[in-house]
Amino acid sequence: MQTLSTPPVSNSDNSAHSAEFETTIVRRKTRPVQVGNVTIGGGHPVVVQSMINEDTLDIDGSVAGIRRLHEAGCEIVRVTVPSMAHAKALATIKAKLSETYQTVPLVADVHHNGMKIALEVAKHVDKVRINPGLYVFEKPEADRTEYTQTEFDNIGAKIRQTLEPLVISLRDQGKAMRIGVNHGSLAERMLFTYGDTPEGMVESALEFIRICESLSFYNIVISLKASRVPVMLAAYRLMVKRMDALGMNYPLHLGVTEAGDGEYGRIKSTAGIATLLSMGIGDTIRVSLTEAPEKEIPVCYSILQALGLRKTMVEYVACPSCGRTLFNLEDVLHKVRNATSHLTGLDIAVMGCIVNGPGEMADADYGYVGKQAGTIALYRGREEIKRVPEAQGVEELINLIKEDGRWVEPEDGAIANPSTATLAAEPTTPVGATA
Numbered sequence: 001m002q003t004l005s006t007p008p009v010s011n012s013d014n015s016a017h018s019a020e021f022e023t024t025i026v027r028r029k030t031r032p033v034q035v036g037n038v039t040i041g042g043g044h045p046v047v048v049q050s051m052i053n054e055d056t057l058d059i060d061g062s063v064a065g066i067r068r069l070h071e072a073g074c075e076i077v078r079v080t081v082p083s084m085a086h087a088k089a090l091a092t093i094k095a096k097l098s099e100t101y102q103t104v105p106l107v108a109d110v111h112h113n114g115m116k117i118a119l120e121v122a123k124h125v126d127k128v129r130i131n132p133g134l135y136v137f138e139k140p141e142a143d144r145t146e147y148t149q150t151e152f153d154n155i156g157a158k159i160r161q162t163l164e165p166l167v168i169s170l171r172d173q174g175k176a177m178r179i180g181v182n183h184g185s186l187a188e189r190m191l192f193t194y195g196d197t198p199e200g201m202v203e204s205a206l207e208f209i210r211i212c213e214s215l216s217f218y219n220i221v222i223s224l225k226a227s228r229v230p231v232m233l234a235a236y237r238l239m240v241k242r243m244d245a246l247g248m249n250y251p252l253h254l255g256v257t258e259a260g261d262g263e264y265g266r267i268k269s270t271a272g273i274a275t276l277l278s279m280g281i282g283d284t285i286r287v288s289l290t291e292a293p294e295k296e297i298p299v300c301y302s303i304l305q306a307l308g309l310r311k312t313m314v315e316y317v318a319c320p321s322c323g324r325t326l327f328n329l330e331d332v333l334h335k336v337r338n339a340t341s342h343l344t345g346l347d348i349a350v351m352g353c354i355v356n357g358p359g360e361m362a363d364a365d366y367g368y369v370g371k372q373a374g375t376i377a378l379y380r381g382r383e384e385i386k387r388v389p390e391a392q393g394v395e396e397l398i399n400l401i402k403e404d405g406r407w408v409e410p411e412d413g414a415i416a417n418p419s420t421a422t423l424a425a426e427p428t429t430p431v432g433a434t435a
């Protein structure tokens, strides 16, 4: 399925404030960071990411997992690299992907004391993600009551020494780094100094950013994830405030960690990610679900489409139905969706009655509106075009779209017969989005 170019979203120097009365989201202006053939930030469409859950030592399984995600529309795929053997395996994975499929932008996740691993994997992937709380891991001391400034600074010096080779390697190869702070794994000295707070998260990121900047490395993406949405929201907002004050414009990777699964996992992720996106904050997103990773991708696209940030699906406007509804609205909506869901770019309304339907179609391109019992009216924009028997409604809607030259055949050639479309038809999920 195609992805339309980004709907009109203006960039502004002034992030959330000037957007107060805008009906399109004014995105925070960020620097572009290249990750393989995908650009994060710089006004580019918000990028969708996910992570495979195969062991990276399982080469064929990893290649298949990466491909599955990419085919589902995931634009950057992350893999975990807990050991040197895993880091070396990435070379083979990358080569096999190119041979059997295509190049996919890859990110390697490096954790505890991962300097040597990071240096190896930086040769094979497009971006390395480090967690400031774990990159130089100091075992917590049970009887510690404070960190002196000297102790704090000594660890800072150790971090600098350890991070420098990686920064230089990424800089010289034109690759990227994500400084990925997690609320649940803040370094002990940050916890002592700032507490278990958004401020501690932001200061952790800033400490690493400053080291990168001192080495003239700016291909940086920042994340400040937490499993509690209010904490995550506060951390990202504080980060933006601090970066604005410091003249930094690094793009942000949004996510809610450990969101869980099912409906609540999706709602929780959406609450965090969409809230920030609606404020113009965020350049790439990952919805973390305790489910197969490819199930995260439709959620990402739905968030982006609902906010008008990307258009990967038909936008359906449908009333909830009420006592005035003149047909089985749920049934008709499924039939309409089944017949038209491949027409990316169109807005189609299905409204139960003529009383409020036409006025509430939200400027849809086409409308299917109950006119009277057994008859529906088809609209082009706000104009009623024809009235047809309900039994022919979906077919006539397709004819109207065809007359306008806006119909394309579905890729698999299987146009659902609108009169036999099943109620169980699922909304089509975006596949292979590329914009």
Ligand code: SF4
Residues within 6 Å of the ligand: 319, 320, 321, 322, 323, 324, 325, 326, 351, 352, 353, 354, 355, 356, 357, 360
């Ligand atoms: S559009 Fe008509 S049928 Fe639908 S909810 Fe509104 S009043 Fe009821």
